Amino acid sequence: MKKIALxxxxxxxxxxxxKFYIKTNFSLGESVSVLPGFKLTFVENPGxxxxxxxxxxxxxxxLVIIRIFLIGGMVYLFxxxxxxxxxxxxxxxxxxxxxxxxxxxxDGMFYGMIFxxxxxxxxxxxxxxxxxxxxxxxxxxxxxxxFMKGCVVDMLHFPLVDWNVPESWPLIGGKHIEFFKYIFxxxxxxxxxxxxxxxxxxxxxxxxxLDF
Numbered sequence: 001m002k003k004i005a006l007x008x009x010x011x012x013x014x015x016x017x018x019k020f021y022i023k024t025n026f027s028l029g030e031s032v033s034v035l036p037g038f039k040l041t042f043v044e045n046p047g048x049x050x051x052x053x054x055x056x057x058x059x060x061x062x063l064v065i066i067r068i069f070l071i072g073g074m075v076y077l078f079x080x081x082x083x084x085x086x087x088x089x090x091x092x093x094x095x096x097x098x099x100x101x102x103x104x105x106x107d108g109m110f111y112g113m114i115f116x117x118x119x120x121x122x123x124x125x126x127x128x129x130x131x132x133x134x135x136x137x138x139x140x141x142x143x144x145x146x147f148m149k150g151c152v153v154d155m156l157h158f159p160l161v162d163w164n165v166p167e168s169w170p171l172i173g174g175k176h177i178e179f180f181k182y183i184f185x186x187x188x189x190x191x192x193x194x195x196x197x198x199x200x201x202x203x204x205x206x207x208x209x210l211d212f
Contacts, residue, residue: 003088004078004095011099012106015186019107019153020137023115026155027133037160043183044119044151046108046128057121057149060108064148067105074098089197089205096194103187107152112145119151120144154183 026032026042033039046060074094081091111118117132128151131144143150158180165175198205 001078001082004082004091004098007092007095008099008102011096011186011190012103015099015103015190016106018155018186022155023111023118023135023153024137025134028119028130031157037158039157039159040155041157041183043154044130045154046119046121046151057123060121061148064105064108067101067108071098071101071105074101087204089201093194093197093201093205096190096197100187100189100191100194103185103190104152108150109148111143111150111153113141113143113147113150114138115143115150117144121149152185152187154185154188156185156189157183 022040022042026040028042028044031039031041074097078091078094078098112120114137115135116138117135119128119130121127122129160180
């Protein structure tokens with residue numbers, strides 16, 4: 001249990017500190033080049049990892065509820081696996097996924113209540129609206145939105161290819177080509193890395209198959 005707790009706490013601290021820093025020092029859409037092929041670009045999204053979302057406000061509520069149930073299910077599995085003496089090939093990647101899920105859940109549930117500006121859902125037009133510049137932390141409950149209406153903060157941007165095609169080129173002239181265009185955060189990275197480790201070491205992680 002100590003190993004799971006340590007991995008979860010470390011990832012959560014890095015995730016939340018980085019999000020607080022970006023939220024309170026960058027305006028929405030602001031981008032700073034750190035290294036060639038790596039930028040800090042502040043965006044917010046109301047949905048899943050890497051900017052995907054669906055169904056407006058209802059979709060967001062559904063996503064938050066699903067995350068809560070998944071986290072609860074993982075707590076149950078951790079308890080079961082620890083009693084059975086499950087190996088680190090399973091526990092460590094699952095701890096990373098667990099921490100990432102909690103990290104993004106915190107944003108969605110509480111960020112609208114503790115910051116004075118951010119992306120919010122305008123029910124009159126039925127879509128998400130970017131609001132405000134650099135945010136400030138405010139007393140709990142006095143933020144720009146309410147419980148479960150906050151958005152996930154993303155900032156890690158790796159446009160390894162970022163190129164405007166010359167106008168003179170046939171067919172694709174004048175187009176902008178970017179790879180990798182998705183912007184994500186530490187929690188997303190932990191989930192992705194955990195899933196990748198599970199896939200790579202699946203035979204060692206689950207020698208007897210998946211057993212609930």
